[in-house]
Amino acid sequence: MILGQDGQKLSKRHGSISIEKYIEEGFVREAILNYLALLGWSYNEKTTIFTNSELIKKFELSSINKKPAKFDYNKLLWINGYYIRNMENSRLKQLLEKQIRNYLASENIIDLENRIEPLDQKIEKIIPLIKERIKTLKEGIDLISPFFIKISYSDELATYFKNKEIDATDILNRVYKTLGEVSSKFHAKDIEKNLRLISERLNLNFRKIAEVVRIAVWNSTISPPLFETIEILGKELTLKRINEYMRIIL
Structure with missing residues (x-):
């Protein structure tokens, strides 16, 4: 029997219980199988990750614990992350x-x-x-x-720099002009070099420059690595988003 973290029998009220549902939520089959094998069974205290072939070799019914096992979503999440990080x-x-x-x-x-x-x-x-x-x-x-998908700035991000001692519009104007002059190859290294030059000219901590640009091009204060993100977005889309964000913060 599998129990929820509250000690009650696992049911829909605990969330997803269908394997297909977990797959829809972005879990990979190998991770699900690996985790399910660990419910009530263990090979030793140290080993958590098993390939399918390893499970076939090492899994023994005699090693199964007869006590009910608790479903630990966070452990499944960790195992799934491991499989993704180590996937081709x-x-x-x-x-x-x-x-x-x-x-x-x-x-x-x-x-x-x-x-x-x-x-x-x-x-x-x-x-x-x-x-x-x-x-x-x-x-x-x-x-x-x-x-790929058109971003839409929230009211919070539209007014994000309103009460901050930073001229986001001036920064974006400079970034727009500078990136517009970058070669058509638009490589991350060139993008970084030019953005850091703006930071030096304004005598402003680069983190503040990056924050303004990140919100403009990504619609969030958090993004994948900024320079590589801008390179993949491409010059046309990057400049378009900077221009759109400047319009809403004026």
Whole structure:
């Protein structure tokens, strides 16, 4: 028998109990199998991760604990994150591409903002930026979707710099002009160099520059690595978002 963290029999009131539901939520099959094998069974006190072949070799009915096992969602999440971090990029790309296509279809999103590159090519570039940050494929979609889907600034972000001792409009004007003059290759190193020059000219801590730019291009104070994010967004979309954010904060 499997129990919830409250000690009661696991049921729908504890959340998802269907394996297919967990897969929809971004858990990978190997992680689910690995975790389920550990419910009421252990090989030793140190080993948590088992490949399918290792489970076949090491799993023994005689080692099963007869006591009910508690379902630990956080442990499943940790195991899933481990599998994602150690997954081949080619397979992770396939899984994420499937997830994002399902997401776009479920949300009826047809008009993507960034069509410069095919979806699979762009995801291939994004994976190194997010792989260490995510524990589920769904978290991956949350980090991938702003690369494609039109962002909409919240009222909080629209007034984020209103009472701060920083001229966000001036910074963005400088960034817009500077990035507009960067070569068509638009590499992360060139982007970093130019943004740091703005920081030096304004005698302003670079973190403040980065915060302004990050909100403008990503609609959040948190993003994947900024310079690489801007490179993948591309010059046209980056400048478009900077311009849109400047309009709402004027």
